[in-house]
Amino acid sequence: MKGLSQEQLEFLKKHNVPLEKVFDAKGFSKSYYYIQMKQQGKVVAFNVTPCKRGNHTLRTRNGHCIQCDTKHLEFQKRNDYSGIIYIAGSKNGKVLKVGYSKGIEIRSESxxxxxxAGLNDWEFIFVIFSSTAGSLEPKIKFKLNEYSRAFNYEHDNKLQDAEEVYSCSINKAKAILIAVCKEYYHDYEIKKDYDGTEYNFRRLKKL
Known part of the structure; x- marks a missing residue:
């Protein structure tokens, strides 16, 4: 692609960014190329103002240098990923888990x-597919934050923090998920539904 150096092309290849996801931002302000990239589904901008730290000219839509810190690139890519948002339930723990995954079977087994969270009876009880699942997930978690629970569990001989665990009913979690999809115009398709009562746990808000 014209305007990209060999070093930049190699960087993009190394980090699995196809050229069709790259936007030529020459002459555009950050606010303008952000809108254009969002509409066109672009991930990386080039021909931008060089960063102060390394004089690099590859940035995310939000203007972060991806060569100084590749975490910005991974975050941007994930936000654009399609996939599933699932609600899993544990009867033993009387809690729900909400998360993002590329596949139901792999994640539930894991x-x-x-x-x-120290539990081994997780069941996927409500699942949707969305082409923007990566950016949908944090919005759901924000809405459910008042019901979040803190769990520690051991994994690979290390104490881990369990995130995305909530004390509320499946009906409440489903309603919030669908409401967020509609509020922020996320497309969604229900892949697995649940209309029983076994996972209607008591709602406990954080103090």
């Missing part, structure tokens, strides 16, 4: 194998 939750029980690793005894996530």
């Amino acid at each position: 939750l029980n194998r690793t005894k996530y």
